[in-house]
Amino acid sequence: MERNLTESVYSSVTIQPDSLYQVYAIVAGILDENLVEEDDLVKKDERLIHILNNAPKLNARNAKLALDLAKENYNGSAAILDGIKDEIVAATLKYKNDSINYFRQKNLWEQQIGSKVQYDTKQLNYQLSSNSLRLLKSKYNRTKNELETNVKQAKNNYETALIASKDFVVKSKINGKVYALYKEPGEIVNTMEPLASIGSASKFVIDMLVDEVDIVRISKQQDVIITLDAYNGNTFKGNVSKIYPKKDERNQTFKVEALFENPPKVLYPGLSGEANIIIAKKEKVLTIPKSYLIDDNKVKTDDGLVQVETGLQNLEYIEVVSGITKDTYLYNPE
Structure with a gap:
């Protein structure tokens, strides 16, 4: 047929x-309030959920203390660098003194005046002073770089902690509708479990x-x-x-x-x-x-x-x- x-x-x-997606929190804590209800229409960046969590605030305070300490070590009156500078000044004076004694003794030795032991002793002191001054200058530069790095790291940690301390409100990524809310006020919130489901309304x-x-x-x-x-x-x-x-x-x-x-x-x-x-x-x-x-x-x-x-x-x-x-x-x- x-x-x-x-x-x-x-x-x-x-x-x-x-565009259906699951809403997650990026901080853990206690759900304080659902700012929307299921079937509500929401706009992009609209506040959905408020979370209570004191840990980021404490972390931000600790990070601020660490930043202040790093700045004090680098710039303050009791700075580590100031101590090394004092050591360099003392080492420079010793180096100059040992240098004068050595070259004076060298001239005498070339004129066959003085003993070999005196010459060798002055030469050794001169070499030790030179090495000590060089090591202190190297220590100063190395410590300065480390302290600068510590300040930058502490600043980054503090700024990161500040950002985390502000992430207590979960917002919508799209214009859409709230299809589900999975947590009630008072429940524990973590970063692994979804809090809501949002998708297109039409x-x-x-x-x-x-x-x-x-x-x-x-x-x-x-x-x-x-x-x-x-x-x-x-x-x-x-x-x-x-x-x-x-x-x-x-x-x-x-x-x-x-x-x-x-x-x-x-x-x-x-x-x-x-x-x-x-x-x-x-x-x-x-x-x-x-x-x-x-x-x-x-x-x-x-x-x-x-x-x-x-x-x-x-x-x-x-x-x-x-x-x-x-x-x-x-x-x-x-």
Whole structure:
């Protein structure tokens, strides 16, 4: 029999708001107040949740004390560098004195005046003074760099602590709707558990799970026919908008998204249903019931088993491209 034939891929359906995301806190503490309620419309950067936590404030105070100490060590009257400077001044005087004594003794020794022991002693004192002065200057430069680094690190820690002490209010990242609040005032909040669920208030996405054997036949903009359990008997049209390339190893499926052409007036997150993604359509093609097919490519006729070439198919019928005509009488192999 000739008929119009549509081939499609079946999928389960879950409705979700577009841009849906889980709201997390970046500090731990106690939930002081939910500033919004479920089903409220919110704007981007609107305050959602207030959290109490004294730890960041204490950390900020400690960081300020560390910064003040680092600055005092670097710039203050009791600075470490001042002590090293005093040592350098004393070492410089000793070096000059030992230098004078050494060169005086050297001149005498060259004139064969004095003893070798006196000459060697003056030379050793001169060399020791020179090395001591060089080491103190090196210590000064090294200590200065370390103290400068300590000041910079303490300043960064203090600024970070100040930022953390201000992060007590969780804000919305988008214009949307509050779909869920997971914590009540007085409950403990951490950075690992979501506090709320926010998503688009008007745009909804059709989430579909497509078997891996069918995913290669799916492409963007293909038509989708949707039925929802909440709208029994009604069908809605959509189009494939996104194909996620990573397979879910647990159920061997790929996630595919579609958008409604004309969505229902009322939609809620989590509504379920079914969908058929249209792969191909043909008009007035020769079809037979799929149950008449033997070994995937043969049919039983008055002349016995005849091999046929097949094409499109749906749940009930399959296209016959060649091998028989519309006038061929077929037998049900059952």
